[in-house]
Amino acid sequence: MANADDCRDDIRVNITLVDILDYVGDSVRPIREGCAVFDAGHVVCIGYTEKADCAVTYCGYVLQSSHPGQIPHKTSLTISADVSKWVCICSCKAGTSRCKHIIASMLTLNRSGNASYLSCTDTVQAWGITKSERTAPWGAKRTDDLCCVNHPKKIMPTDKTMENNILMESFHRILKGN
Numbered sequence: 001m002a003n004a005d006d007c008r009d010d011i012r013v014n015i016t017l018v019d020i021l022d023y024v025g026d027s028v029r030p031i032r033e034g035c036a037v038f039d040a041g042h043v044v045c046i047g048y049t050e051k052a053d054c055a056v057t058y059c060g061y062v063l064q065s066s067h068p069g070q071i072p073h074k075t076s077l078t079i080s081a082d083v084s085k086w087v088c089i090c091s092c093k094a095g096t097s098r099c100k101h102i103i104a105s106m107l108t109l110n111r112s113g114n115a116s117y118l119s120c121t122d123t124v125q126a127w128g129i130t131k132s133e134r135t136a137p138w139g140a141k142r143t144d145d146l147c148c149v150n151h152p153k154k155i156m157p158t159d160k161t162m163e164n165n166i167l168m169e170s171f172h173r174i175l176k177g178n
Contacts (some may be wrong), residue, residue: 013109036100
């Protein structure tokens with residue numbers, strides 16, 4: 001194992017498309033579906049958690065295609081120079097080591113060319129938190145709930161006569177326009 005300070009540097013990823021095709025084998029479906037997941041931008045986060053002389057372990061989070069607002073699938077990819085020794089695991093129901101989420105994670109690593117270190121605090125934290133307190137940072141939010149949205153203040157006239165005059169003038173402008 002490398003020095004602890006070395007583990008936190010970005011590393012170069014050496015996963016080629018040929019390696020991915022060798023890993024998948026004769027099946028076309030994981031490649032086709034993995035490309036669709038990758039193209040949809042469903043790989044939320046990916047980085048390495050361990051690196052040794054012979055292998056690097058990557059951890060990724062991929063949105064569920066059918067329920068993108070729910071907890072993403074977790075992928076774990078242990079990649080070495082020998083494709084036959086790759087160990088890939090996904091938390092999805094497919095139960096195969098060649099699912100679309102794993103392929104999308106591999107494609108992300110292939111296209112980015114490098115990976116950052118993911119510590120345990122960079123990933124989902126679940127200890128000491130009740131279910132009702134958990135929030136999904138990847139979940140959908142209303143536009144009004146985003147911090148970057150400016151909420152214009154409504155100008156409320158204090159004089160009722162002035163308010164009626166404004167309403168009447170607006171009404172007449174609408175009628176003229178039609």
